Amino acid sequence: MASPTLPLFQDPRITANNFANLNGQTYHYILGEPSTPTPTPKATIFLIHGWPDLSTGWRFQIPTLLSHDLRVIALDMMGYGQTAAPTAPPASLHLYGFKRAADDIAELARQLGCSSIMLGGHDWGGAVVYRVAQWYPQLVAALFSVCTPYFPLASSYVSTQEVVRAVPQFAYQLHLASGELERRLTTKGEIRGFLNAMYGGRSQTGEVAFDPFKGVDFEVLERVEKTKLVGDDVLDYYADQFARNGLHGPCNWYRTREANFKDEQSLERPSTIQCPVLFILATKDNVLTRDTARGIEKNIPNLTQREVDASHWALWQTPAEVNGHIQDWLENVVFGDKSRL
Structure with a gap:
């Protein structure tokens, strides 16, 4: 059930509980109609x-996109929320x-009758x-990414x-892949505390429970x-x-x-993304730093680069x-004279 206290779900243009069977797995998504x-x-x-987020991570962006007369689909991805979470x-x-x-x-685009998205x-x-645009270049007309640069x-x-x-x-990726997180954090309260820490919670002395060079510090987590x-x-x-399904x-x-x-061995190399792309760098992201984004224009000829003074949670911190x-x-590139839409 959607939380009645989240303003996003009080917007009459939005329906919170939509489901689709996609290639044999159930997905949940938020639908917004302008x-x-x-x-x-x-x-x-x-x-x-x-990670660790949900379709509601876009709660500050969905109303803006609706105001531009866009239909919005925000998915819970595999393993998250009300979408299927197969044990592997x-x-x-894969x-x-x-x-x-x-x-x-x-x-899902096919089921919704979209020839272009x-x-x-x-x-x-x-x-x-980025990979969707490479697997389905005729389907994707434009894309934007916040924090994440293109990796060839x-x-x-x-x-x-x-x-x-x-x-x-x-x-930190080694720690998250190790299985320790999902073994140690199983109850709703433990998961809530973990999410609180991931979303910026600190101890009284300013300690953080997540270190990108190490992973999650469970001792600090108790003090956050x-x-x-x-x-x-x-x-x-x-x-x-x-x-619902834990952190596995x-x-x-x-x-x-x-x-x-x-999977990607069958993609053509070198692979470029021809559609318009907007990349927004978060200058205080301590994982996806400016250095990780150097040279991305080599694979994206129609690239617009912008930045915000924010951490990894830029969608919420500087909406x-x-x-x-x-x-x-959208106004100057996507819906310009050369629009594919």
């Missing part, structure tokens, strides 16, 4: 969240990979939307351990106080949703490097600035 005198919206945009094993980790996400998004992504969702297709398999040697702040970034209504809703599904996204590499960049891009 209020316009015309019978059809300008376009349909799919919003893809990351015995299920295949269910949590980019190719599967792309196929499922394309299938736009995409927006954050965190893992940002990585997903690998020519040979590189393990997470090898990636960490080159990019040390990615070491209330975050200032989100209210109790949001934390309660998120805790309810994450407690979300953590599976950190176990898919090899599965993604195998006006993020929305402003998206609006400018």
Whole structure:
């Protein structure tokens, strides 16, 4: 059930509980329909969240996109919220990979009668939307990513351990993939405390429970106080949703490097994204730093780059600035004279 206290679900343009069977798995999504005198919206945009988040992570962006006469689909991704969360094993980790996400998004677009869509992504969702554009270039007319830069297709398999040697702040991925998090955090209260810490909660002395170079510090987690970034209504809703299936599904996204590499062998190389792309850098993101985004224009000829003075949670921390960049891009690039929409 949707939380009655979240303003997003009080918007008459939005329905909270929509479900679709996509290639054999059930997905939950939020649907927003613009209020316009015309019978059809300008376009349909799919919003893809990351970790640890939900479709409601876009609660500040959805109204803005609706105001631009866009139909909005915000998905709970595989393993999250009310979407299926297969246990892997015995299920295949490919269910949590980019190719599967792309196929499922394309299938939902087909079911909704969309021959062309736009995409927006954050965190893992940002990585997903780039790959959707590569798997389905004729479907994706434009996309934006907040925080997550484009990472080129690998020519040979590189393990997470090898990636960490080159990019040390990615070491947390090893911890999240280890299984410890899902074993130790199982109750709704424990998960709520974990989410509170991930969303900016600190101890009285300023300690943080998440270190990108190490992962989650369970001792500090016990001392973390209330975050200032989100209210109790949001934390309660998120805790309810994450407690449905626990943290196994979300953590599976950190176990898919090899599965993604195998899936992507059939993609053409070098692979460029030809549609218009907006990348918004969060200058205080301590994982997806400015250095990780250097050179992304080589693979994206129609790239617009902007930035916000925010942490990884830029969607919530600086929503006006993020929305402003998206609006400018929509008006000046996407719906310009050369629009594919």
